[in-house]
Amino acid sequence: MRNTPRASWPLKLAAAAGLVFMLAPLALIFLYAFSTEEKTYQWPPPGLTLEWLAVAWQRPDVWKALTLSVQVATISTAIALVLGTLCAAAVSGSRFFGRETISLLVILPIALPGIITGIALRSAFSLMEIPFSFWTIVLGHATFCIVVVYNNAVARLRRTSGSMIEAAMDLGADKLQTFRHIILPNIATALLAGGMLAFALSFDEVIVTTFTAGQQQTLPLWMLEELIRPRQRPVTNVVAMVVVVVTLLPILAAFYLSRGGEQSVAGMGK
Amino acid sequence: MSVEALTASAILPNRRGTLGALSDYFWRRPKLLVFLLVAPALLWLGIVYVGSLIALLLQSFYSLDDFSGVIVEEFTLKTYGELFKAQNLDIIVRTVSMAAIVTLASAIVAFPIAYVAARYARGKWKALFYLGVMLPLWASYLVKIYAWKLILAKEGILNWVFEQLHLTWLLDAYLSLPIIGGNSLSVSFTGTFLVFLYIWLPYMILPIQASVERVPTNLLDAASDLGATPMQTFWKVIFPLALPGIVAGSIFTFSLTLGDYIIPQIVGTSRLFIGQAVYVQQGTAGNIPLAAAFTVVPIIIMGLYLWMAKRMGAFDAL
Structure with a gap:
């Protein structure tokens, strides 16, 4: 029942300029991936070519970094799903001593700057003389992935009415059956969303990873290396474009799925 | 008769099988179940994370022996004293001012976007605004920095635009200014500022948009009925109600700028x-105590900031 008044021109202009500011840099990434220029970031591109897609496709270091990133993200997400869901179930299902502390503890790794998480883990590893490996990366990633799953699961569990669970138990379902047939179907989409966010977060994470990785290169570390010491700029351009496409597809999918209904894709904060 | 006795005998027989027995067991001892549920996450975060944080904090009370370069594991405040040396104090002041300027600028840039998106945009425009915030928010952090490296490069699009407009002299004059200028935009504080602004802007837009959406329209009608000009309505009604959103957004922009070390390394x-x-202290310099002491600075600043934000009611707008 809201009447929609017209926005004034300066306001519209400021908002439109803001939108251009937000979207233009991403559009540039797409254009540069096809530029024929090899040595510089020349604008406008002297010509367009598909050649670099093929070159990037054949680079073993890119594939290796990509594989490592996917593996780390998958395992971290799995750990976060288990720990985050259990924790959410406990916190939303009952009141107990230290409940607030647990919520704070879960949120802490994301509230503090990534560099603090990174250096804390690194100094702990060196104190305990743990060598850097695949698992030290996972350890760091899972720590900040728990919060995303937890947040999504807690929000959903709060909205799931307790009477349904009580009804199930009154009808003779045991805890396991209640979980399997009542709770899980109710929170499944929240877990899916949380898992997707956790995966994206881990896949893109660079700050903590620089502290917890040894010789291994995840895709963001590969990208960082290219940013500081560029080797073959066109390949970096192509990889940048592919990374954008891969992260944007889920956003677009989530947008089309949640269109019309309430938009629950949020879950901001890195 | 106790509750246990009732369920055990009067209502239902005991469940069969191990799983059933287990289920009954937990039903009678809900506290134990809760404990088992939180234990894994608690162990993980408590040991891996809090343990590391405490280890870090402890190390900030150690010191580095200036001559041998060995870390002396004795309690001292000497390392914290080093933070107040001119060169280290410079670093802290520089970072905090950058965080403050980025926060202020992103509030100014974000407000019109959030306001139009929340109050005027409908249909196709609403979708465009949604994507305009969500795409940059979720696009890869490094790719966004990379995009700005392309934009700010000497041969890049921004210089080209200035050239086309015959305004290169203006850019040169700007770059010759002290502090904010430099050889080119990509090696100046202005460049660093632009990238910070771009990368953290969505974190400011979303909470403002949420708080503007919650402003009841009848308040605005009432204000104009009572004779307020649009300007007055904005400053007396909309702005105070949107303020918690701005403060909430500023928590993100401020904290993220304080802790970031990739952006100033690449553009700046x-x-x-x-x-x-x-990063330098713990890596090449090998001075972990000083690195640890440095990390305590943003923690303290953010602690103060969060405390003030809480008093302004920012957490309701998250």
């Missing part, structure tokens, strides 16, 4: 920010 001058100082 050679002068360090707190994050870079931490």
Whole structure:
């Protein structure tokens, strides 16, 4: 029942300029991936070519970094799903001593700057003389992935009415059956969303990873290396474009799925 | 008769099988179940994370022996004293001012976007605004920095635009200014500022948009009925109600700028920010105590900031 008044021109202009500011840099990434220029970031591109897609496709270091990133993200997400869901179930299902502390503890790794998480883990590893490996990366990633799953699961569990669970138990379902047939179907989409966010977060994470990785290169570390010491700029351009496409597809999918209904894709904060 | 006795005998027989027995067992001892549920996450976060944080904090009370370069494991405040040396104090002041300027600028840039998106945009425009915020928010952090490296490069699009408009002299004059200028945009504080602004802007837009959406329209009608000009309505009604959203957004922009060390490393001058100082101290310099002491600075600043934000009611707008 809201009447929609017209926005004034300066306001519209400021908002439109803001939108251009937000979207233009991403559009540039797409254009540069096809530029024929090899040595510089020349604008406008002297010509367009598909050649670099093929070159990037054949680079073993890119594939290796990509594989490592996917593996780390998958395992971290799995750990976060288990720990985050259990924790959410406990916190939303009952009141107990230290409940607030647990919520704070879960949120802490994301509230503090990534560099603090990174250096804390690194100094702990060196104190305990743990060598850097695949698992030290996972350890760091899972720590900040728990919060995303937890947040999504807690929000959903709060909205799931307790009477349904009580009804199930009154009808003779045991805890396991209640979980399997009542709770899980109710929170499944929240877990899916949380898992997707956790995966994206881990896949893109660079700050903590620089502290917890040894010789291994995840895709963001590969990208960082290219940013500081560029080797073959066109390949970096192509990889940048592919990374954008891969992260944007889920956003677009989530947008089309949640269109019309309430938009629950949020879950901001890195 | 106790509750246990009732369920055990009067209502239902005991469940069969191990799983059933287990289920009954937990039903009678809900506290134990809760404990088992939180234990894994608690162990993980408590040991891996809090343990590491405490280890870090402890190390900030150690010191580095200036001559041998060995870490002396004795309690001292000497390392914290080093933070107040001119060069280290410079780093802290530089980082905090950058965080403050980025926060202020992003509030100014974000407000019109959030306001139009929340109050005027409908249909196709609403979708465009949604994507305009969500795409940059979720696009890869490094790719966004990379995009700005392309934009700010000497041969890049921004210089080209200035050239086409015959305004290169203006850009040169700007770059010759002290502090904010430099050889080119990509090695100046202005460049660092632009990238910070771009990368953290969505974190400011979303909470403002949420708080503007919650402003009841009848308040605005009432204001104009009572004779307020649009300007007055904005400053007396909308702005105070949107303020918690702005404060909430500023928590993100401020904290993220304080802790970031990748952006100033890629776009900016050679002068360090707190994050870079931490990285250099723990890496090449091997001075973990000083690095640890440096990390305590943003923690304290954010603690104060969060405390003030809480008093302004920002947490309701998250």
